Amino acid sequence: MLPDKMEAIMFQVTEATGCPFDRTYLLKEERRFDIRDFGAGVEQSPVVNTSAINNAIQAASAEGGTVVIPEGSFRVYTIRLLSGVNLYLSPGSVLSAARTDITQSYELQLGEGGNYDEPEVNLYVGLQDHGHTYFANSLIYGADIRDVMIYGPGLLDGSSLNDQGELEQILMGGDPHEPIRRSEPGHQGEWFGNKAIALVRCENVAFCDFSILAGGHFAIITTCVKNMHVEHILVDTNRDAFDVDCCENVTIVHSTFNSLTDDAIVLKASYGGGIFMPLRNVLIEDCTVSGYDIGSVYAKTYTQDKLIATDRCGPTARVKLGTESTCGYDLVTVRRVRFKRSRGFALEAVDGADLSNIIFEDSTMEDVSSSPIFIKAGDRGRFPVTGNSTGEDFIPAGDEEPNVRLDQRHWVLPAKEPYQVYPARRYLPSYNRTRKVSADGSSCFNIVDPEQPLRLNPANVHEENGRWYAVCYDELTKKYVPDYSKELQESELPLYANANGSGHIAYVHDIIIRNITVKNADPRYPIELMGLMGSRIKNVSITNLKVEYRGSLSLEHAVEQRQLNTNWEYAQYGGQKRSVQSLPWLVNTFFLKNEGLLPRVEWNPEAGVWKDAPFNVPELPEVYPEPSNWGILPAYGLYARHVDNLYLDNIELRYLTEDTRYPIVLDDVVHGSLQNISVDHAEGVEEVVLVKNRCKRPAGLEYVTDYPYEQTAVVDVTIASELSVTTVEVTAPAPGTPKDRLYPYETVAIPENGYSLPVETGEYPLPQTVFRPFFAFIPEQSARVGEQLSFPVIARQPAYEVSAHETDGKIYNETSSVKDPVVRGIAEPMILTAGALPEGACFDTASFVPGQACMFSWTPAADAVRDEPYLAAFIADDGIIPVKLEVSIKVTG
Incomplete structure (x- = not known):
C-alpha cells in the first residue's frame, strides 16, 4: 500500500498481518491436569517437581489438555512441552528456576540436586551465537511440537534471593562453552539453564498474560516457529526479552518488555533451527519496551541506577531486526510502541540475506540512549559455507589442511553427509590487523599492517604451470576443483582469503x-x-x-x-551489592x-x-x-x-x-x-x-x-x-x-x-550531556495529619561521582585483561534545590553531595487534607539541563 499523502514516492511496502488466530484457537479447558495430582508441591525438591510436571504433560498429551500450575512457588528444572498441551499459570503461581552445580564457568553456583536438560547436538553450531544454537537447557522447552499455549497470570522466575537479600540470577545471562566437535552436545562437560522459554521448529503457539523475571540469556526464544500469538505478557529480564528468530506469521500485542542489558523485542534470522527459514510477516502493536534496572518494572519501581549495558552503550531495550540475519527478513510492521530509556529502532542485515518491506509508525521514544533509527546493510557474512575438509572440529586446529576461510573458521561446514551444502559463491580478503598504535599515548588499538596488509589462502586458488585459477565446488566429489574458466592475476590472489556461501551482500x-x-x-x-x-x-x-x-x-x-572513560558504581538489582561500570563518554571501544x-x-x-x-x-x-x-x-x-x-x-x-x-x-x-x-x-x-x-x-x-x-x-x-x-x-x-x-x-x-x-x-572535558544527573526512584507517599512524613531524596551525577574502583572486566562468558584507561570527573557538583513544596515542609540541602541522601520532612496540619495529592518538586541543576523530580503525597485525616 502507498502511505497517505506520499503519492510521489514510487515504491510500495506491504503491511504485515501477523498470526492468523488469537488465544481462543488454542484453548483446551475441558481437560485439566493439576500438577499436585502427580506429586508436585511447594515443599518438594526441584527434581521431584520437575518429574511431576513432566508426567502431567505426558498425561495431557495423550488426549490433549491443560496442565495447571496452582498458586505457590514450585522450584524446577526443565519442563518439556509436548504437542496439544497448554500450560496454565494460576494467579499467585510461580515456576522458579532451580540452582544447579556450576564449578568451572564464569559464574559459580551450588546446586539443588538436579540440572537442566543437556544442550542438544546442533551440527550448525558457530553459524550463530551459542544461545541461538541450543535450546534444551531452558526452564520450559519444546522442539518440533504444535498447538501449545502458555497462559495465565503467574510468573516464571529465573532469579532467587540470597542470604543477603540480593536478587541473584539462576538462569544465566551467558552460555556454556561451545563443544569441541559439531557432532557433540553443546557444552564442554558443564552446562546450566540460561533461557526461560525456548521453542524450536514449532507450529501454532500462544503466550498470554504471564510474567517472566530474570529469564537468562533469552527470556523467550522462538526459532523456526510458524503461527504465534502473543498478548499481555510482561518480561523483565537480564538480557534479551523476546527473540523471534526465523518465525512466520507472528503477532505481539499489548505487552511490556524490560531489558537494560540487551534487546527487548528482537527479530532475528539465524541458522539455529538447522533450516534456511527467513523471518516473515511479523506484526507488533501497542507494546512498551524499556531499559530500567532488572526487576524494577515487575516491581513498578522503575529504577535506573545502572547506566549502561554490558556492551557499554546505554540501556538497550529496543525493537531490533538483527543481529543474526543469515536467513533474512521480510514483511514486518511495528506500530504504537512506546520506547522508554532504550536505544531506539534498528534494522540490520549483515550476513548475506536481505531485509525488506518494513513499516515503523505512530510510536514514541523517551530517553533514547543510541541512534533513534538505525538502518544498516553490512557484510559481516555469517553465512554457512561448505569447506574442503570432512573434519567436524568446531574450530579446526591451525595445522590442519587450509580451509576456505582464514577468519571465522567456525562458519565452515564439513563436506560430508548429513551437512547441508553451501558452495563458496563469493570471496573477501583477510587483513593483518597486527600494527598496534595510539593516537593519544594512552589508549592502544590495532590496525592493518601497512607492510603486509593481506593474508593469502592457498585453499581458494589453484596454481598450475605458473598460472593461477579460481576453484569451484564439485557436487559429485564434494571437493573444490580448479575452475579453468576463471584465470586469476597474481595480484588478485589476496582477494580470495575468505569464502562465503551467500553470493551477495545483504540488500x-x-x-x-x-x-x-x-x-x-x-x-x-x-x-x-x-x-x-x-x-x-x-x-x-x-x-x-x-x-x-x-x-x-x-x-x-x-x-x-x-x-x-570514568568508573561508575551502582547497586546491583536494588540490593546493597555494589558493582562498577566503565562509562564511555565519547567512543565506546567495546564496538x-x-x-x-x-x-x-x-x-x-x-x-x-x-x-x-x-x-x-x-x-x-x-x-x-x-x-x-x-x-x-x-x-x-x-x-x-x-x-x-x-x-x-x-x-x-x-x-x-x-x-x-x-x-x-x-x-x-x-x-x-x-x-x-x-x-x-x-x-x-x-x-x-x-x-x-x-x-x-x-x-x-x-x-x-x-x-x-x-x-x-x-x-x-x-x-x-x-x-x-x-x-x-x-x-x-x-x-x-x-x-x-x-x-x-x-x-x-x-x-x-x-x-x-x-x-x-x-x-579533556567530559561532555556532560552524555550521562545525565538523575534522581533515585521515590514511590507515591502517604501522610497522616499530625504525623511526620520523611523520606530521602537522592540525586546522582555521573560526571561528578567517579569511582576509584575498577571494573572486573567480565562480560558474561569472558573476562578482559585489558581495561580502558580512565579520566577524572568534574570538580564541582550540581546544585540540589526544592521547587514547589507543601506548606510547612522542610528539605535540607546544606550538606548535599551527589549520591547521598537529603531528607524531606513534613508534618501535615489538619487543613492539609484534600482530595488531590500534593506534588513535592526537587531540581538537580548542573548548569546544563536541569532535571526535575515530582513526588506525589496523599494526606489523610
Whole structure:
C-alpha cells in the first residue's frame, strides 16, 4: 500500500498481518491436569517437581489438555512441552528456576540436586551465537511440537534471593562453552539453564498474560516457529526479552518488555533451527519496551541506577531486526510502541540475506540512549559455507589442511553427509590487523599492517604451470576443483582469503517510517542510514518525525574520536551489592575498534600538515552493526550514506543545548527529496552537508593496496530551497588505509606521524550531556495529619561521582585483561534545590553531595487534607539541563 499523502514516492511496502488466530484457537479447558495430582508441591525438591510436571504433560498429551500450575512457588528444572498441551499459570503461581552445580564457568553456583536438560547436538553450531544454537537447557522447552499455549497470570522466575537479600540470577545471562566437535552436545562437560522459554521448529503457539523475571540469556526464544500469538505478557529480564528468530506469521500485542542489558523485542534470522527459514510477516502493536534496572518494572519501581549495558552503550531495550540475519527478513510492521530509556529502532542485515518491506509508525521514544533509527546493510557474512575438509572440529586446529576461510573458521561446514551444502559463491580478503598504535599515548588499538596488509589462502586458488585459477565446488566429489574458466592475476590472489556461501551482500530496501516522536536522545548518535559500496539501501521514506537531542557536541569530537572513560558504581538489582561500570563518554571501544578509532584527518601534502576531515568516516562493513561502531559522526541529527531513493518530509531535528555539528549529512545519496525540514543549527553552520568522495573502494576491499578508487557524490536529491546547503570533498582514503601507488601519503594520524591532539586526554572535558544527573526512584507517599512524613531524596551525577574502583572486566562468558584507561570527573557538583513544596515542609540541602541522601520532612496540619495529592518538586541543576523530580503525597485525616 502507498502511505497517505506520499503519492510521489514510487515504491510500495506491504503491511504485515501477523498470526492468523488469537488465544481462543488454542484453548483446551475441558481437560485439566493439576500438577499436585502427580506429586508436585511447594515443599518438594526441584527434581521431584520437575518429574511431576513432566508426567502431567505426558498425561495431557495423550488426549490433549491443560496442565495447571496452582498458586505457590514450585522450584524446577526443565519442563518439556509436548504437542496439544497448554500450560496454565494460576494467579499467585510461580515456576522458579532451580540452582544447579556450576564449578568451572564464569559464574559459580551450588546446586539443588538436579540440572537442566543437556544442550542438544546442533551440527550448525558457530553459524550463530551459542544461545541461538541450543535450546534444551531452558526452564520450559519444546522442539518440533504444535498447538501449545502458555497462559495465565503467574510468573516464571529465573532469579532467587540470597542470604543477603540480593536478587541473584539462576538462569544465566551467558552460555556454556561451545563443544569441541559439531557432532557433540553443546557444552564442554558443564552446562546450566540460561533461557526461560525456548521453542524450536514449532507450529501454532500462544503466550498470554504471564510474567517472566530474570529469564537468562533469552527470556523467550522462538526459532523456526510458524503461527504465534502473543498478548499481555510482561518480561523483565537480564538480557534479551523476546527473540523471534526465523518465525512466520507472528503477532505481539499489548505487552511490556524490560531489558537494560540487551534487546527487548528482537527479530532475528539465524541458522539455529538447522533450516534456511527467513523471518516473515511479523506484526507488533501497542507494546512498551524499556531499559530500567532488572526487576524494577515487575516491581513498578522503575529504577535506573545502572547506566549502561554490558556492551557499554546505554540501556538497550529496543525493537531490533538483527543481529543474526543469515536467513533474512521480510514483511514486518511495528506500530504504537512506546520506547522508554532504550536505544531506539534498528534494522540490520549483515550476513548475506536481505531485509525488506518494513513499516515503523505512530510510536514514541523517551530517553533514547543510541541512534533513534538505525538502518544498516553490512557484510559481516555469517553465512554457512561448505569447506574442503570432512573434519567436524568446531574450530579446526591451525595445522590442519587450509580451509576456505582464514577468519571465522567456525562458519565452515564439513563436506560430508548429513551437512547441508553451501558452495563458496563469493570471496573477501583477510587483513593483518597486527600494527598496534595510539593516537593519544594512552589508549592502544590495532590496525592493518601497512607492510603486509593481506593474508593469502592457498585453499581458494589453484596454481598450475605458473598460472593461477579460481576453484569451484564439485557436487559429485564434494571437493573444490580448479575452475579453468576463471584465470586469476597474481595480484588478485589476496582477494580470495575468505569464502562465503551467500553470493551477495545483504540488500536492505522498501522501508516506511512515519509519525515518530523522540525526546531526550543521546547527543552522540544521530539517525543513521548506513548502506555500503556494493549494497546500497534503497527506498526509504521518513515522514512526520520529531527528534530532540541533548546536544553540546562539536566537530572536534567527530575528528578526534577520543576515548574518555570514568568508573561508575551502582547497586546491583536494588540490593546493597555494589558493582562498577566503565562509562564511555565519547567512543565506546567495546564496538568501535581498529581503524575506526583513528582520528579523522587527512594529510595535506602541499602544506605538510594534517587537516581535519570529520566526513572521512570509515566503512567498516564487517563489524557488528551497532550505531556506536562509527564513533562520533559529523551530523547530530541524521547521517545517510550509500542510499538510493531517500525521501524526508516534515522532519524536525532539535537540540536542548547547542551542538555545532551539522543537522543533516548526506554521503553518496542518489535520488530523493528533503521537504518541510526544520532543524536547529549553530550560527555559521549549514543545515545540510553533501559529501563528495574521491577515494572509495568496494565494501571489504578498503585496505587492498592498489585497488582502484571510485568517486561518489550526492546526485538528484531535491532539497527545499529554504535549507542552507554546503558541499564538502573527501580527498583521501579512510584513516588506516595502507599507502600505495594510488595514494602515497600517510593516513594514520598518530604522534609518530606528526599528529598530536591539542589537549591531552586526561585533561579533556567530559561532555556532560552524555550521562545525565538523575534522581533515585521515590514511590507515591502517604501522610497522616499530625504525623511526620520523611523520606530521602537522592540525586546522582555521573560526571561528578567517579569511582576509584575498577571494573572486573567480565562480560558474561569472558573476562578482559585489558581495561580502558580512565579520566577524572568534574570538580564541582550540581546544585540540589526544592521547587514547589507543601506548606510547612522542610528539605535540607546544606550538606548535599551527589549520591547521598537529603531528607524531606513534613508534618501535615489538619487543613492539609484534600482530595488531590500534593506534588513535592526537587531540581538537580548542573548548569546544563536541569532535571526535575515530582513526588506525589496523599494526606489523610
